[in-house]
Amino acid sequence: MATKELWAAPVCPYAQRAWISVTETGAPFEYKVVDLHDKAPDFVALYRRVVADESANAKVPVLVDGDLEITESPVVAEYVLRTYGGSLDILPADPGAMAKAKLWAELFGSNVAILKSDTKAKLAExxxxxxxxxxxxLDALLRSQGSQDGGDYFLGGKYSIAEVLTTSLLQRALSY
Ligand SMILES: N[C@@H](CCC(=O)N[C@@H](CS)C(=O)NCC(=O)O)C(=O)O
Structure with a gap:
């Protein structure tokens, strides 16, 4: 059987995006836990092969599906949802709705990050x-780009890739 692996770390919100897409679809990927403080050599080699950079800092998530080896959480999540999530309808069929959902996730990701700093003052800033x-x-963006019809999700009444890509970051943001 072709290799199906998701290399991830539970602590990582980006890896969690990939894990959510695998969990939502029920796709049969083996979950390979990466210790980010002591990365397995086969994981490092895999990541460096994927990004074609032999000195790259290996990051989760990485997905292996047979001959396909990919990284970057939005890429992994979309691939899994498109390939294994047919009946779930998590990827909007309408290209405009898909673009809005991805833009929302992209801007959400660039505004909500894991905060790290060497001083308390910089952290507070x-x-x-x-x-x-x-x-x-993000509140203004939600109002301008999100569903105008109400509903609990970015696209209104329908859970979509917008939530798959933002939930893990939001959950961490709410803990501040
Ligand atoms: N842009 C990447 C970011 C992935 C990322 O930054 N992963 C972190 C963990 S949250 C990582 O593996 N860092 C490598 C390290 O800690 O050495 C994505 O969206 O997949």
Whole structure:
């Protein structure tokens, strides 16, 4: 049987995007846990092969589906949903809705990050920036690009890739 592996780390919100897509679809991928502080040599070699850079810092997630080896969480999530999620309808069929959902996820990801800093002052500044992004930029974007028809999700009544790509980051943002 062709190899089906998802290399991920539970701590990582990007890996979690891939894990959510695999879990939603029930696709039969073996979950390979990566210790980010002590990466297995076969994982490092795999990542470096995928990005064609022999000195790259190996990152999760990486997905292997037979001959296909891919990384970058939005790429992995979309591939899994498109390939294994047919009846779930998580990828909007309408190209405009798909583009809006991906734009939302992209801007969400660039505004909501894992905050790391060497000083408390810099951390506080980063927290303030993220709070502003959540309360102003992302809120305005949700109102302008999100469904105008109400509903609990970005596209209205329908759970979509917009949530697959943002839930793990939002969950962490809410813990600040
Ligand atoms: N842009 C990447 C980001 C992936 C990423 O930054 N993963 C982190 C963990 S959250 C990682 O593996 N870092 C490598 C390290 O910690 O050495 C994606 O969306 O997949």
């Amino acid at each position: 980063a927290e303030q920036q993220m709070a502003r992004a959540l309360a102003q930029v």
